[in-house]
Amino acid sequence: MTTAAPHAEANSADPGSTDAVLGRSARARAPRLFGTLTAKILAIVFVVAIFAVPLNIGDSYVLTVLTTAAIAAIAATGLNLLTGYAGQISLGHAFFVGAGAFSGQVLGGQLGLPFLLWLPLAALFAGALGALVAPFALRLRGPYLAIVSLGLVYIGIYAARNLPALTGGLNGTVVTAPVAIGPLDFTSLQIGPFLLTREQGMFILCWVILALVLLATANIVRSRSGRAMQAIRDHDLAAEVLGVRRLPSMMNAFIVSSVLGGLAGGLLGVQLQYIRPENFGLDLSIQYVAIIVIGGLASIWGPVLGALFIGLVPVMAIWLSNYLPFIAKPGEQSGVSVSGFGLIVYGVLIVVFLLFRRGGLISFFHRPARAPRAPAARAAASDPAPGESTTQKEGPSS
Amino acid sequence: MTDFLQTLVSGIALGCLYAVLALGFVVVARASGILNLAQGSFVILGAYLAYALIHQAGLPFWVGVVIAMAAVAVFAVLLEALVVHRVTDHFAALLVTFGITIAVAPIVTAIWPGDSLNLDDPWALEVIRIAGIGITARDATLIPITAVLLLAFFLFFRFTRIGLSLRATAIDSEAAMAQGVSTRFVFGISWGIAGALGAFGGVVLSTTVGGGVRPGLEVYAFLALPVIILGGLESPLGAVVGGLIIGVVQQFAVSLVPESWGSGFADVVPYLVMLVILLIRPAGLFGRKEIRRA
Amino acid sequence: MRIRTLGVLSMAAAALLLTSCAVQTAPTGDAPEEAQELTTVPGFDMSDGVIHVGQMTALSGPLAPSSNEQVAGQQAYYDIINAEGGIAGEYPVEVITADNQYNPQLAVQEYQRIKDQVVMLSGVLGDASTEALLPILEQDDAVALPSTQSSRFTKQPNLGMTFTSYQSNTWNTLSYLFEEGQITTDSTVCSMIQADQSGEARQIALEYASEELGFTLGPKTEFAPTDTAFTAQVQTLKNAQCEVVVFGGATNNVPNLVAAATQLDYAPVWLAEFFAIAQSFKDTDIAGYLAENFLITGLAGNLDDTSIEGIELLTEQLGTTPTMQNVYGFMQAITASTILEKAVELGDLSGPGIMNAMVELDKVSYLGLNGDMTYGPAEDRLQPDTSSIFAYDPAAPGSLSALATMYVAPDGRGPDF
Secondary structure: OOOOHHHHHHHOOOHHHHHHHHHHOHHHOOOOOOOOHHHHHHHHHHHHHHHHHHHHOOOHHHHHHHHHHHHHHHHHHHHHHHHHHOOOOOOOHHHHHHHHHHHHHHHHHHOOOOHHHHHHHHHHHHHHHHHHHHHHHOOOOHHHHHHHHHHHHHHHHHHHHOOHHHHOHHHOEEOOOOOEEOOEEHHHOEEOOEEOOHHHHHHHHHHHHHHHHHHHHHHHHHOHHHHHHHHHHHHHHHHHHOOOOHHHHHHHHHHHHHHHHHHHHHHHHHHHOEEOHHHHOHHHHHHHHHHHHHHOOOOOOHHHHHHHHHHHHHHHHHHHOOOOOOEOOOOOOOOEOHHHHHHHHHHHHHHHHHHHOOOOHHHHHOOOOOOOOOHHHOOOOOOOOOOOOOOOOOOOOO | OHHHHHHHHHHHHHHHHHHHHHHHHHHHHHHHOOOOOOHHHHHHHHHHHHHHHHHHOOOOHHHHHHHHHHHHHHHHHHHHHHOHHHOOOHHHHHHHHHHHHHHHHHHHHHHOOOOOEOOOOOOOOOEEEEOOEEEEHHHHHHHHHHHHHHHHHHHHHHHOHHHHHHHHHHHOHHHHHHOOOOHHHHHHHHHHHHHHHHHHHHHHHOOOOOOOEOOOHHHHHHHOHHHHHHHOOOOHHHHHHHHHHHHHHHHHHHHHOOHHHOOOHHHHHHHHHHHHHHHHOOOOOOOOOOOOOO | OHHHHHHHHHHHHHHHHHHOOOOEEOOOOOOOOOOOOOOOEOOEEOOOOEEEEEEEEOOOOOOHHHHHHHHHHHHHHHHHHHHOOOEOOOEOEEEEEEEOOOOHHHHHHHHHHHOOOOOEEEEEEOHHHHHHHHHHHHHHOOOEEEEOOOHHHOOOOOEOOOOOOHHHHHHHHHHHHHHOOOOOOOOEEEEEEEOOHHHHHHHHHHHHHHHHHOOEEEEEEEEOOOOOOOHHHHHHHHHOOOOEEEEOOOOOOHHHHHHHHHHOOOOOEEEEEHHHOOHHHHHOOHHHHHHHHEEEEEOOOOOOOOOOHHHHHHHHHHOOOOOHHHHHHHHHHHHHHHHHHHHHHHOOOOHHHHHHHHHHOOEEOOOOOOOOEEOOOHHHOEOOOOEEEEEEOOOOHHHEEEEEEEEOOOOOOOOOO
């Protein structure tokens, strides 16, 4: 536990002085959001793809997998903020996702609120839970926080099982919350003479929301509070000395992370159309941790890559079961099951990436750091080393 | 009154089981300073290896158990030396050990498929009855073993050279190295002990009264997490006391709590107890407050 | 340079969006004509005449061993009819399996993967998975046969049931015990169930039986599927001196239950379903307790009783004595085949066609393995009312020794059972 409070009081008497150190020097100015050409192109391609992919690929299975990956990416982005940028381990993210899912059904399904109301409210509900838990949880360090967050998951499942009026109890509940913004019903989107299937509509909805979430997260990370989080993650005593107070900063991270988890949960509910308490257990938390580690901690696109990768593992396993003898075919007893194979892949990759490639998948897309030409010319973020403190994809400067 | 005593006895037995599982975490935390989530893999490996040796190869029970414990100890030492040692910080170590458990469990259950395998333990379903209170033969053996383990730990850490090296390394590894203590040796021993303890825990969990050798055993190690938080991450005494507290409270809570509190309450009791204790003592009952240097 | 790049990009984007190959036009609202002849539909191709059905089950995880046996049982029936040419002697049936790992989230995803390759799902394991699929089946006008006894699916137009309900099984078994004198009006009967609909179903039947037969209703104790310590519940039951307990657990609960009961020296008659019994129990120490205290509800009769036509056929096809799970799967395949025969007769193997076939069907019979399932319009459908009752006997095939086969309570079916 730090004892920095008196120091912080003294030094943060003038907020301007902190800013001077953290904000105003040219070298340390917040990076522009789409600083490089590559970043701009990537963003445009991404936005186009959100619409081009479902319109050109009708296969409902592929679309379902990709939509689920988008939702997982939203949740993982939240976790990444807490774990990657703020450095707090949490094994309890599934709790907030579950809170979002069930509250979404209560607000949207039972109370009949429109989409533009129930989804944000569900996310805020999860955020409120995060705000309740945070002051207590954040006093703890490392392993203690990890275990307490694990406890949240179990307590959450217990609560969900025993509030059948709200959650359907042990069996769970069908999700009837509406997915329509005004006249646009995403479950059966009609554009002119064209009718989109549910899977196509949901794909567009979830990936658009993901894009907005990524934008918001990139902004948070660039902002003062985002840099404060990273400062505390990297060296909290020094940060406190500089006037960056730990608890408020961590609380911000925790709350935003919970809100994003709740948002993902609400979307997951309408995607699956059926949710039960067991869905939001340790397995789901494991999946999110695997996503951010494999995708790349403390990076914006990392969770997206990680979610796509993790989402494709079961698909790959089914495909591989025809070629690898140790994967059990249906009806067989011997060999590793498809889900077991998935778990082995997650576990091995978590270990491998943490040992050998801390930057995760996203680091494969980074060029190594170049020497800066001149301080004035580098208005964008100075090249970080591949790894933890990357905020977004860096490309070659043209 | 007999009901009360019965619940108490069941709680103590459960608590001893928790203590055995928790001690494995504590040993590694004292030595390496990390929370070793690979303990789960030790539990499931120990149980299945014991099954292979005792049920499949036909070795006598205790011989099989000891060999399984030794094998898992070796696995743990190798794991530490080859994998965990390379990891530089606690955060990553937590996740890496977690990844190991996730990966090991399906491999184990694929090699030995089946939903509940028979360990052929000597305790079977025997129940010892004293004054109307029944205690399973397994638990009747487990309680004294836990007491012996605790005593052994105490003596080991206090009075042997190796124990002294372990304590020295935990306090200040550089100073200990300067005194000629090999940290690799210390880590190796600690992890070996943790592996053996985990394997023993796995065996106890998969006896007949425990429910057999089955998939999902690795999650039982996580049951001990509230115990170590409650007792303090680095205190063996804390592990035992914490285990007993949680075991007893859990048994009483489940029997006394009204129907309306619903099903699955038993699963959350350990975490609730842990949370309550953390509110009062954030470092756990016997934990040391962290002294951090800049 | 930048403008050109952007220009190229926007052209590409426009091209991608405008081609939009996978968009269908909105339906103009004309109703499909009633087909009199079979046409190609998803899962059935006229050119090869093979009907594909889906089987969604838990191929991994702790339920895998029993699920695999169900799969084998289904396949055995299809092999038998394929040997005669298939449905209506012309169209062989092939099974495409999907693994939902007993997880509804994966059930949805797997359904999406196979739905265009099959005409219907001839098995879905897990009430939760079935519930999860129901809204999607309704959207897609598709049919699935849940692998469950839960009565809450019986009146759904998109679902086809096969088995006797939990309520009927409980009611029949209690009636049997009453008939045999093991329960009298002085007995106390209690329950140990999960807090879900299958548990509720058993409780409803128990309460009905206590009113009809006149015995005392004792405490209802609950447990969660992952509980391992049952001492609290057993203590409650013991203190209430329950002589018979209706138990709603599965194989992973039984060893812990027996351990707790032995420790507390409590030996009532436990009424369980056959899926609570695993083959692996027979060489463990709990076998003795099971033999003395468990009464089990299942299907058919002794698994080596080849006087039952279904058992005979299944044994021949498998080449060995079947397990109860094999029989379970076999029966579902009978349901699926009967429905498909009707659909072929009516000339429409599409989803709505199969739903229509179920409406036009009268009953499905099961070669002596269980009572008939009544079909027809969804609101008229009725599950069978027969139960077979077994004692636990490690020496018997499947560890089950039949005490009564196709038993129906003397007072008949219970209300909405």
